[in-house]
Amino acid sequence: xxxxxxxxxxxxxxxxxxxxxxxxxxxxxxxxxxAHAPADCRWALAGRDRAKLERLRERxxxxxxxxxxxxxxxxxxxxxxxxxxxxxxxxxxxxTAGPYVWYGEGLVAACAEAGTDYCDLTGEPEFVDRMFxxxxxxxxxxxxxIVHACGFDSVPHDLxxxxxxxxxPEGVPLTVDGYVRSNALFSGGTLASALTAMGRGPETLRAAxxxxxxxxxxxxxxxxxxxxxxxxxxxxGTWALPLPTLDPRIVARSAAVLxxxxxxxRYRHYASVKWLPVALGGTAALGATVALAQVPAARRWxxxxxxxxxxxxxxxxxxxxxxxxxxxxxxxxxVFTEVSGGDPGYGETAKMLAESAxxxxxxxxxxxxxxxxTAAAMGDALTSRLTAAxxxxxxxxxx
Numbered sequence: 001x002x003x004x005x006x007x008x009x010x011x012x013x014x015x016x017x018x019x020x021x022x023x024x025x026x027x028x029x030x031x032x033x034x035a036h037a038p039a040d041c042r043w044a045l046a047g048r049d050r051a052k053l054e055r056l057r058e059r060x061x062x063x064x065x066x067x068x069x070x071x072x073x074x075x076x077x078x079x080x081x082x083x084x085x086x087x088x089x090x091x092x093x094x095x096t097a098g099p100y101v102w103y104g105e106g107l108v109a110a111c112a113e114a115g116t117d118y119c120d121l122t123g124e125p126e127f128v129d130r131m132f133x134x135x136x137x138x139x140x141x142x143x144x145x146i147v148h149a150c151g152f153d154s155v156p157h158d159l160x161x162x163x164x165x166x167x168x169p170e171g172v173p174l175t176v177d178g179y180v181r182s183n184a185l186f187s188g189g190t191l192a193s194a195l196t197a198m199g200r201g202p203e204t205l206r207a208a209x210x211x212x213x214x215x216x217x218x219x220x221x222x223x224x225x226x227x228x229x230x231x232x233x234x235x236x237g238t239w240a241l242p243l244p245t246l247d248p249r250i251v252a253r254s255a256a257v258l259x260x261x262x263x264x265x266r267y268r269h270y271a272s273v274k275w276l277p278v279a280l281g282g283t284a285a286l287g288a289t290v291a292l293a294q295v296p297a298a299r300r301w302x303x304x305x306x307x308x309x310x311x312x313x314x315x316x317x318x319x320x321x322x323x324x325x326x327x328x329x330x331x332x333x334x335v336f337t338e339v340s341g342g343d344p345g346y347g348e349t350a351k352m353l354a355e356s357a358x359x360x361x362x363x364x365x366x367x368x369x370x371x372x373x374t375a376a377a378m379g380d381a382l383t384s385r386l387t388a389a390x391x392x393x394x395x396x397x398x399x
Contacts, residue, residue, distance in 0.1 A: 012089055013071075015043060016357045017043065018045055019093060020046075020096035021046060022045075022055075025121065032354040038358075047074070057070050086107075088114045093119075095107055096121055105127075112139040113138060122149055126203050128371075136371040139370045139371065148373075155352045155374050160178065161251045161326060164326040169332075172331035176266075178248075181272045223265045229242065240271070240273075258379075318343070322342075324338065336395070356374065359378045359382045
């Protein structure tokens with residue numbers, strides 16, 4: 001058990017509660033916990049539909065017979081009282097219920113108030129910035145760790161940049177570029193979250209501005225994540241297309257918290273595409289999707305093409321993979337590193353969320369609270385867990 005727990009947290013009914021357990025990724029996360037949670041882990045399934053939770057419990061019992069007694073907790077994301085009771089019952093609350101900008105704040109507020117550690121799968125910058133403004137201060141007071149983006153957004157990129165920095169000299173300016181490749185498909189829930197974020201440009205900008213007013217400025221250090229420009233990358237031999245996602249912001253926030261990133265740190269984040277026609281076609285398709293997402297009727301139509309709760313089948317997920325190649329420089333040194341694994345959006349994302357929850361519950365971690373990144377909250381401990389679970393962190397070359 002994590003030594004940072006006081007007597008009140010240690011005596012709660014559960015170590016981990018998984019909220020949104022019956023969704024596509026939620027069920028995969030529940031299956032992972034059923035297979036890998038410690039035998040003495042007190043965990044529970046939570047969501048708004050008892051019948052679905054009980055059917056999921058039956059499936060889990062086929063994998064691990066003692067899951068037949070797994071507690072189920074009924075709570076709705078729109079019921080603040082139920083969420084407060086849920087947060088107060090557990091040491092760690094993990095949630096897959098998105099889009100988070102619609103359904104997420106109640107759980108963050110409840111965990112911040114109860115001093116409960118929280119982790120989610122959001123890739124929505126607006127939500128992360130709003131939660132910082134509204135709940136970071138209270139979480140610091142109660143000792144809660146609020147850790148967003150604990151899936152493919154943004155664990156491989158955040159921990160990969162952290163792993164890369166640790167291969168470079170200390171106390172000098174550092175630069176890291178990340179290049180993402182994958183062949184994976186997405187689910188209806190992921191599409192809904194992405195389209196929601198794309199369609200909320202003005203709200204996202206307002207949330208970012210509001211955060212800047214509340215966030216302390218770095219003194220004597222810099223941590224940046226500029227967008228970069230499309231280019232042919234000599235380091236990877238591919239076309240590098242800048243990715244304006246949450247991931248580079250998360251990396252920059254880790255660098256702002258951790259002195260190990262040096263006095264002046266810069267990170268750039270790219271999609272790595274081998275063929276120029278594919279790069280051009282992908283850029284055009286993304287631009288068209290962003291444009292359509294601005295129109296509510298078109299956004300609803302796009303969401304309807306792939307309903308939440310659906311996703312690629314097991315056979316397709318088994319063929320999926322991801323790699324993130326990093327190029328780090330500083331102090332006269334250059335290092336090439338890589339984080340790689342299987343199906344990023346589902347199998348590996350479920351693994352990342354489950355291991356994040358177990359890490360928060362059981363591992364010796366830095367004494368930090370409030371809204372944190374995975375690197376700042378869990379760093380080496382989570383990297384070790386994911387390595388043991390089959391996600392590969394490796395140094396490719398040094399120069």
